[in-house]
Amino acid sequence: MSQSENFGIYVHIPFCLSKCLYCSFISKPACENEIKHYIDFLCGEIENKNNLFVGKVCNSIYFGGGTPSSISEKYIEKVLKTIKKHYKIVKKPEISIECNPCSVSLTKLQTYKRLGINRISFGVQSLNNKELKAIGRRHNSALAMEAILLAQEAGFENISADIMIGLPFQTKSSLCKTINKLVSAGVKHISAYMLILEDGTKLKQMVDCGQVKVANEDESVALYDMTYKKLKEKGFERYEISNFAIPGYECRHNVNYWEVGEYVGFGVSAHSYYGGVRYANSDNFDEYYVEKSTKEKISNRAHIEEMIMLGLRLANGVSIKKLNMCGYDILKHKRKEIDELLKLGLIAISDEYIKITPDNFGVTSAITLKLL
Amino acid sequence: MQDRQKNIRNFCIVAHIDHGKSTLADRLIEKTGTVSKRDMSDQLLDSMELEKERGITIKLTPTRMFYTYDGQEYILNLIDTPGHVDFTYEVSRSLLACEGAILIVDATQGVEAQTLANAYLAIDNNLEILPVINKIDLPSADIPKTRSEIEDVIGIPADEAPCISAKDGINIDEVLEQIIKNVPHPNGDESAPLKALIFDSYYDNFKGAVCFVRIFDGKCKAGDKIRMMQTGKEYEVTEVGTFTPSMKPLNELFAGDVGYICASIKNLTDTKVGDTITNADNPTAEKLPGYKEVQPVVFSGIFLSDGSKYGDLKDALEKLKLNDASLVFMPESSKALGFGFRCGFLGLLHMDIITERLEREFNLDIITTAPSVSYNVYKTNGQMLEVSNPSLLPPTVEIDRIEEPIVKLHVFTPPEYVGAVMELCQEKRGIYIDLQYLDKQRVRLDYTIPLGEIIYDFFDSLKSRTKGYASLDYEMNGFMPSELVRLDILLNGETCDALSLITHKDKAYERGRAIAEKLKKVIPRQLFEVPIQACVGGKIIARETISAMRKDVLAKCYGGDITRKRKLLEKQKEGKKRMRKIGSIELPSEAFMSILRTNDDNDE
Numbered sequence: 006m007s008q009s010e011n012f013g014i015y016v017h018i019p020f021c022l023s024k025c026l027y028c029s030f031i032s033k034p035a036c037e038n039e040i041k042h043y044i045d046f047l048c049g050e051i052e053n054k055n056n057l058f059v060g061k062v063c064n065s066i067y068f069g070g071g072t073p074s075s076i077s078e079k080y081i082e083k084v085l086k087t088i089k090k091h092y093k094i095v096k097k098p099e100i101s102i103e104c105n106p107c108s109v110s111l112t113k114l115q116t117y118k119r120l121g122i123n124r125i126s127f128g129v130q131s132l133n134n135k136e137l138k139a140i141g142r143r144h145n146s147a148l149a150m151e152a153i154l155l156a157q158e159a160g161f162e163n164i165s166a167d168i169m170i171g172l173p174f175q176t177k178s179s180l181c182k183t184i185n186k187l188v189s190a191g192v193k194h195i196s197a198y199m200l201i202l203e204d205g206t207k208l209k210q211m212v213d214c215g216q217v218k219v220a221n222e223d224e225s226v227a228l229y230d231m232t233y234k235k236l237k238e239k240g241f242e243r244y245e246i247s248n249f250a251i252p253g254y255e256c257r258h259n260v261n262y263w264e265v266g267e268y269v270g271f272g273v274s275a276h277s278y279y280g281g282v283r284y285a286n287s288d289n290f291d292e293y294y295v296e297k298s299t300k301e302k303i304s305n306r307a308h309i310e311e312m313i314m315l316g317l318r319l320a321n322g323v324s325i326k327k328l329n330m331c332g333y334d335i336l337k338h339k340r341k342e343i344d345e346l347l348k349l350g351l352i353a354i355s356d357e358y359i360k361i362t363p364d365n366f367g368v369t370s371a372i373t374l375k376l377l
Numbered sequence: 378m379q380d381r382q383k384n385i386r387n388f389c390i391v392a393h394i395d396h397g398k399s400t401l402a403d404r405l406i407e408k409t410g411t412v413s414k415r416d417m418s419d420q421l422l423d424s425m426e427l428e429k430e431r432g433i434t435i436k437l438t439p440t441r442m443f444y445t446y447d448g449q450e451y452i453l454n455l456i457d458t459p460g461h462v463d464f465t466y467e468v469s470r471s472l473l474a475c476e477g478a479i480l481i482v483d484a485t486q487g488v489e490a491q492t493l494a495n496a497y498l499a500i501d502n503n504l505e506i507l508p509v510i511n512k513i514d515l516p517s518a519d520i521p522k523t524r525s526e527i528e529d530v531i532g533i534p535a536d537e538a539p540c541i542s543a544k545d546g547i548n549i550d551e552v553l554e555q556i557i558k559n560v561p562h563p564n565g566d567e568s569a570p571l572k573a574l575i576f577d578s579y580y581d582n583f584k585g586a587v588c589f590v591r592i593f594d595g596k597c598k599a600g601d602k603i604r605m606m607q608t609g610k611e612y613e614v615t616e617v618g619t620f621t622p623s624m625k626p627l628n629e630l631f632a633g634d635v636g637y638i639c640a641s642i643k644n645l646t647d648t649k650v651g652d653t654i655t656n657a658d659n660p661t662a663e664k665l666p667g668y669k670e671v672q673p674v675v676f677s678g679i680f681l682s683d684g685s686k687y688g689d690l691k692d693a694l695e696k697l698k699l700n701d702a703s704l705v706f707m708p709e710s711s712k713a714l715g716f717g718f719r720c721g722f723l724g725l726l727h728m729d730i731i732t733e734r735l736e737r738e739f740n741l742d743i744i745t746t747a748p749s750v751s752y753n754v755y756k757t758n759g760q761m762l763e764v765s766n767p768s769l770l771p772p773t774v775e776i777d778r779i780e781e782p783i784v785k786l787h788v789f790t791p792p793e794y795v796g797a798v799m800e801l802c803q804e805k806r807g808i809y810i811d812l813q814y815l816d817k818q819r820v821r822l823d824y825t826i827p828l829g830e831i832i833y834d835f836f837d838s839l840k841s842r843t844k845g846y847a848s849l850d851y852e853m854n855g856f857m858p859s860e861l862v863r864l865d866i867l868l869n870g871e872t873c874d875a876l877s878l879i880t881h882k883d884k885a886y887e888r889g890r891a892i893a894e895k896l897k898k899v900i901p902r903q904l905f906e907v908p909i910q911a912c913v914g915g916k917i918i919a920r921e922t923i924s925a926m927r928k929d930v931l932a933k934c935y936g937g938d939i940t941r942k943r944k945l946l947e948k949q950k951e952g953k954k955r956m957r958k959i960g961s962i963e964l965p966s967e968a969f970m971s972i973l974r975t976n977d978d979n980d981e
Contacts, residue, residue: 199928226928262939276938283940301940311939314946345961349905370929371904374949 011064012279013261014092016047016084017272018073019290022108026141026211029203032071043273044080046294048087050271055091057269057279063092065099065258072128074104078116085120099257101126101165106144106152114159124256125156126165126196131172132183139173139217140208146186153190163254165194170232171225172200173217180228181235188239193254197232198247199225226367233363246318246366263315265308281308309333310377317373322360335359335376342375381567382633384449386560387591388507389456389471391499392481393489393848397511401481401543401552402440402457408549409442409453411621439589439635440622446557453556454635456576469498470650470668474576474591474635477505477560479552480531484510484518484540487819488526490789490850496531505560508535509552514542522818530815563593565632570661571595571603571654573630573638578648580699584616586642587624590654591635593665598629602657603640606664607649611657612640645699671703673721674782674853675728675832676765678709678746678875679735680717682955682966686741687716693739694718697731704731709766713875713959714744714969719766721751725832744957744966746875750829753780753856767877770863773914779879780856782828785810788839790847792820797842805830806881825854829879864889866896867910867917871960875969885911890919899968902926907962 020040021032035043066088068081081102088094101124102117117125131137132146144152149166156164166187170180187195200219202209211217220228233243241249245263248256261268267279274288287297303311309331316323328335336343343359346352351365351372361372392398442453456471472478478499482492499506508527512518520540527535539551565572577589597603601614618626619636630636642648651667681690698704705721722728728748735741751765755777764770786807790798795812799822802809807826815821831851839847864885866876876896880888889911896909900923911919956963 222928229928276940278939285938285940307943310946311943314943315939346904351904367928368904368926370946370949371926373946374953375904377946377950 010061011095011261012058012061012266013065013067013258013268014063014088015258015268015270015275015277016066016068016073016088017070017270017275018068018076019043019071019273020075021070021072022075022105023143024141026139026208027200027203027206029206040076040080044076044083047272048083050296051084051087052091054269054271058092058267061093061267063088063094063098065261066094066101067258068102068122070103072105072108073102074108074113078113078120081117081122082120085122099124101256101258103128104152104156106149109152109155111155111159114156114161118160123161124163124165125161126167126194127152127156129166129183129187130169131175131179132186133175133179135174136172136179140169150186150190153187153192157191162193164192165196165250165254165256166192167196167198168232170197170199170228171220173219175220175228177228177231180232184232184235184239188236188241194248194250194256195236195241196248197229199229229367230364233366242320243363243366244320246369260319263319265312265315278303305331313376314373317359317361317369317376320360320363322358325354325357325359339376346372346375381631382563382565385452385454385563385633386477386556387454387456387475387563387633387635388477388479388556388560389458389468389475390479390481391458391468391472391495393483393486393491393495396481396483396486396489396492397543398481399457401479401509401511401541401549402455404543404546404549405453405455405553406440406442406622407546408553409444411440411442438622439620441619441635444553444557446554451557452634453553456635468495469502470576472499472502472504473665473668474574475504476563477507477556479556480506480508480527480533481511481543482508482523482527484512484520484523485515487519487523488530488789488815490787490848493531493789494787494850496533506533507552507555507559508533508538510535510538510540511543513540514545514547522816526816526819530819563633565592565594567594567596567632569594569632570659571597571601571656572661572665573597573654574665574667575648575650575652575654577650578645578702580645581639584639584641586639586645586648588638588640588642588648588654589635590630590638592630592632594632594661595656596629596631597638597654597656603638603654604657604660605647605649606653606655606660607667608647608652610647612642614638614640645702650702671723672853673703673705673723674750674828675722675724675748676719676751677722677728677748678711678714678717678766679706679720679732680711680714680744680746680875682742682744682957684715689739690718690735690741690743693735693741694720696739697734701731703727711746711768711875713873713964714746714957717744721765722748725836742955742966744875744969746969747878748832749879750782750827750832752782752861752879755780764879767863767879768874770879778858779861781859781861783825783854783857784828784831784851785854786824786826786831786849786851788822788824788847788849789815790820790822790843791818794843794847795820795822798822798839798847801835801838801842802826805833805835826851827857827859827881828853862913864892865912866892867908867912868896868900868959868962868964869907870910872912873959873964885913886918889913893919893921896968897921897923900962900964903962905961 019032020035023034100122102122103126105128129149130142132149134145137145153164168183202212212219236249240251242252243249244255269277273286273290273293275286277284282300282302284298284300287293309328312328313323325335350362353360353362361369390398390401439454439456444451444453456474458468458471480496482488510520510523513520524535539548539555541548541552572594573590573592575588575590578586581587597614597617599614599616602611603614604611616626616639617630617636618624624637653664655661694706703723706718709719710716732743732745735743749765749767751763754762754764756771756775757777788798802824805826807824810823813821839849860882861879862882862885864878864880865872893909893911902923904926906925907923909921910917956965
């Protein structure tokens with residue numbers, strides 16, 4: 006079974022208990038009726054699109070949000086059943102669900118386990134209560150640690166935690182503590198995202214008017230470098246710019262994105278990519294319910310650019326051979342830039358891959374721009 | 378027929394900038410019913426968007442008005458003039474077409490540098506000067522003081538000067554009456570051969586070049602054959618008319634009139650401002666004295682951010698040149714900026730206006746290099762070069778001496794700032810000539826000073842050191858030898874020609890350091906460390922370092938939203954297109970102009 010015949014399924018659950026201050030995603034607190042209506046519609050969408058992947062096999066399913074754990078597990082069950090009924094799935098798929106430490110219970114986690122979910126991703130963000138409060142998270146450090154224990158108790162081994170870099174009040178030592186605690190708790194995978202102040206978020210407003218201070222360029226890059234080194238010590242490999250895992254625990258679903266693989270997304274604002282076209286469901290509920298979406302045919306040129314842009318995020322880098330297969334000889338077309346970057350030690354070429362050297366992931370965008 | 382001229386008055390309004398010229402012009406037009414209230418807009422004669430926005434007059438615009446006084450109807454021809462020192466030559470042009478000038482003085486500020494300069498221009502042209510005291514509506518207006526300043530400083534009687542508020546329309550009739558009573562009427566010979574002065578011209582897409590004329594002798598109508606006395610070219614008149622202020626055709630123009638002549642003239646350069654138009658079949662023997670040719674004094678390279686649009690820039694400059702004979706330009710190429718033009722301007726304001734019009738009216742994204750003056754470079758082989766582009770300065774060994782343009786500078790200031798002004802003039806290599814107390818509140822300082830220092834940041838410094846109270850005026854005053862050197866800027870070891878400038882030897886160190894510091898602020902971090910060096914004659918005199926970039930956006934691709942990530946990257950890519958590559962360094966376009974403004978920051 007070749008990889009190109011695989012695809013991923015993403016399910017968006019746009020509900021949360023409350024909105025975090027930095028969040029610019031589609032999510033909202035909801036009442037039971039609304040959730041039920043959404044799930045029904047979502048299952049309809051899953052069913053309707055089942056003819057898109059004839060002959061292909063789903064390799065990963067990912068529940069993201071919002072907060073998938075904030076809704077009753079019966080809905081997750083319904084969605085999974087619908088997927089299984091209409092799509093061909095590999096024997097051992099990776100099935101992930103994003104959870105908020107506040108909205109899990111042992112029973113809920115046990116149900117997830119029973120449904121075949123085998124990977125839990127906790128939105129921990131930090132284990133420092135002051136930092137958590139500053140970004141409007143509902144949980145505290147103790148609750149997060151307890152959630153991880155509960156997941157383990159329910160039988161989960163593949164547990165991931167999201168953490169953030171550059172939070173208000175964050176210091177090297179507080180970040181270090183967060184990482185140490187997570188690793189000691191037995192987390193196998195950590196996603197470390199730099200805080201981005203998105204337009205329209207409360208946090209950006211607060212920073213703009215001077216109410217809170219976040220890390221500057223040098224500070225956040227120092228925090229990121231420290232995260233990389235710390236996790237390396239603990240046996241975590243950085244397989245992607247923001248993702249670190251004990252070997253064997255890389256997130257299959259996300260790797261598919263970086264390798265420009267095919268996937269289908271269900272739910273409001275979900276994105277899909279198949280047959281050379283990128284689709285995006287509307288990010289407005291009313292529009293989503295009338296099946297409004299946009300699509301963009303990816304030209305060969307754009308496809309090549311995506312391969313470079315996404316591939317450079319991976320530790321392995323971008324495959325020169327794959328680019329060649331698309332008719333693009335990067336070594337020829339970008340000779341000058343590649344030589345310049347090689348001379349500066351920013352990239353390395355090995356095994357037919359161009360990759361960013363370990364210390365220079367901070368400037369991925371600038372390097373990518375040179376190679377596009 | 379000479380009687381007809383008894384009821385014509387040709388006049389202009391002169392004043393220091395901001396003393397209310399255009400507002401008074403508005404009131405006169407309104408009062409005489411030339412333009413109905415409905416069509417009135419503020420500063421009516423300032424038709425360019427830029428003029429209205431900045432509240433300045435750039436082009437002169439004539440208007441014919443009718444006014445009845447003592448039972449007789451009079452034709453009043455008003456020629457509005459610019460007030461800024463850059464445009465002094467435009468003032469002198471309109472003066473030649475008039476018999477009288479209204480001299481406005483702001484009652485809150487009194488006589489300023491340009492008031493005096495313009496008054497002298499009018500006196501030199503034998504014009505009757507009518508002083509008018511404006512802004513009497515303001516609480517700080519001091520009429521008696523203003524009156525005595527006009528008498529003491531300028532030396533003309535002011536006891537009958539109307540006290541007006543152009544803004545509120547107070548005593549406007551008095552101004553009109555005085556024009557009729559005191560400005561001499563024209564006194565040409567209608568039966569003599571045609572003698573008309575071109576005092577301005579502009580290009581109309583349908584009519585061709587339109588000549589703004591003052592008819593001194595004779596008459597002119599459609600069908601007449603005319604001759605330009607300087608160029609000798611002949612045309613057949615297609616239309617004559619007057620300004621209301623829009624162009625209104627008339628059957629005929631007569632001696633004493635101000636109006637326009639169209640003759641299907643294809644090229645604006647054939648209608649030389651200052652030339653005399655005469656009748657080809659019945660020519661006049663001698664032409665009118667005309668004007669001195671205007672010379673640009675400030676030069677700057679203009680390039681496009683997107684170098685491939687060189688042709689667009691050329692077209693745009695040619696179009697602007699059609700209506701602005703004072704703009705000169707020639708092709709220039711820079712290693713750093715590619716192909717562009719070295720342009721000559723009348724001053725910094727003129728340069729500012731041209732660059733802004735290029736951006737606004739032609740939608741061009743331009744880069745200007747630091748303004749420079751034109752130096753006379755005498756080479757050891759006896760040759761003399763005029764150098765306005767620092768990168769074209771010959772090697773030091775080939776230079777015998779360099780002479781720089783000098784101006785005579787007049788600064789008007791309240792006495793408490795005399796020290797500050799003198800200090801500034803000294804810093805700028807000025808040589809003191811004279812200090813005069815005009816009255817208790819006002820001192821006039823005269824200096825000779827290199828023009829290159831004035832265009833650097835003199836005006837802003839003067840304003841900030843005198844809390845805005847000082848005003849200045851200057852006139853060109855020849856060349857003087859000076860110890861000048863070229864200051865080069867090296868980025869990552871490579872000279873960036875577009876950043877070079879010529880400066881005095883003693884100032885090179887200070888400016889080099891200031892520029893290096895400034896560039897460090899405006900150049901974004903690159904993927905590698907970038908040294909910035911200032912260098913004179915191969916010797917490094919200042920150095921700064923931009924450390925390498927450490928971080929850019931590590932965006933999370935949410936739920937497979939690759940499109941968003943690509944859009945972000947594309948946006949960054951667009952941004953990079955606007956950067957100029959100098960070797961391997963990416964430079965934002967502001968960098969080239971910012972080196973001019975190094976001093977502002979230090980003052981803050």
